[in-house]
Amino acid sequence: MKYFLITFFGLFLASVGTAQPIKISFSAGANLPFINNINQQRVRPFVDASTGFVSTSTQIYIDQKYTTYPGLQVGVNGAYPINKKFSITSGLWATHYRYQQTLEVNSNGGVILDGIDFSAIYNNVAILTGSPMLNQPNGRFNNLNLLPATPSDKGETRALYLTIPAMADYHFAKRWSVSAGFNAHIIMAAQVMRYNYSYSINNGTYTVQAEDRSADGFTNVLVSAATQVRFQLVKQVSLDLGYSYTLTPIYDRQVANTAEQAKYKVLSLSARYWLTL
Numbered sequence: 001m002k003y004f005l006i007t008f009f010g011l012f013l014a015s016v017g018t019a020q021p022i023k024i025s026f027s028a029g030a031n032l033p034f035i036n037n038i039n040q041q042r043v044r045p046f047v048d049a050s051t052g053f054v055s056t057s058t059q060i061y062i063d064q065k066y067t068t069y070p071g072l073q074v075g076v077n078g079a080y081p082i083n084k085k086f087s088i089t090s091g092l093w094a095t096h097y098r099y100q101q102t103l104e105v106n107s108n109g110g111v112i113l114d115g116i117d118f119s120a121i122y123n124n125v126a127i128l129t130g131s132p133m134l135n136q137p138n139g140r141f142n143n144l145n146l147l148p149a150t151p152s153d154k155g156e157t158r159a160l161y162l163t164i165p166a167m168a169d170y171h172f173a174k175r176w177s178v179s180a181g182f183n184a185h186i187i188m189a190a191q192v193m194r195y196n197y198s199y200s201i202n203n204g205t206y207t208v209q210a211e212d213r214s215a216d217g218f219t220n221v222l223v224s225a226a227t228q229v230r231f232q233l234v235k236q237v238s239l240d241l242g243y244s245y246t247l248t249p250i251y252d253r254q255v256a257n258t259a260e261q262a263k264y265k266v267l268s269l270s271a272r273y274w275l276t277l
Helices: 002-016
Strands: 023-035 038-043 046-048 059-069 071-081 086-106 116-122 125-128 156-170 176-200 205-212 221-234 237-246 264-276
Touching (some): 023 086, 023 237, 071 264, 086 176, 221 264
Antiparallel strands (some): 023 264, 038 059, 221 237
16 A cells, blocks of 8 residues: 555656646535444453442443544645546545544443543452542442433544545546545544543542543554545536545554454545646
């Protein structure tokens, strides 16, 4: 893939110095991503609702689900015509995706506390994210009834990518063309409503930390296969209907430890304004 992109951009840049006219387009539109759900059965500790003690060998089921919403995309492209039928295209896009990730956990009657780091358990005492190890008698969690209700916006995600397309276009009719190729998506920013609970030993209350703008956990560069159909409304305006499928996972790590990973499948609709240099 790396060598393909290098070769493509080399050919594209070399073509700029030739006599063929370069077509520049400015585009704006909307996208709708779809993300596959992930299910996994695994063993993980939990807090027994009746006793408050931590169990270290409980079978639970994790459903990692995604609800997606429309996003926006804007960009500029340059198209170099090879002949009357074929052209190659590249450019820069800003692509904005919106979705909500939810984790549904079946713990067979126990209580899963958001934000608990179960990677380190000492004498059946779990460590809560952002707080010191709990040293309560017998390693018991008190006041489970004080757990805050799960916020409705938990898992809401906004991800902004810099997208670099590498496409080949085929003009099969006077106003119609189809394109196929690859996109590289570089993560630029992300906002995730990621609630972590911190437990206070003194008064037995829970507090939360909400917004995360670090983009930590996202794959830095995604590669997707893409195709689109274009209809030329008038000489300088066209409509593009596109579809892309990412070949690399959205996250470089995920809750479910499974071979199946979350990936984007995206429908898009854009309008383009064309200029000829």
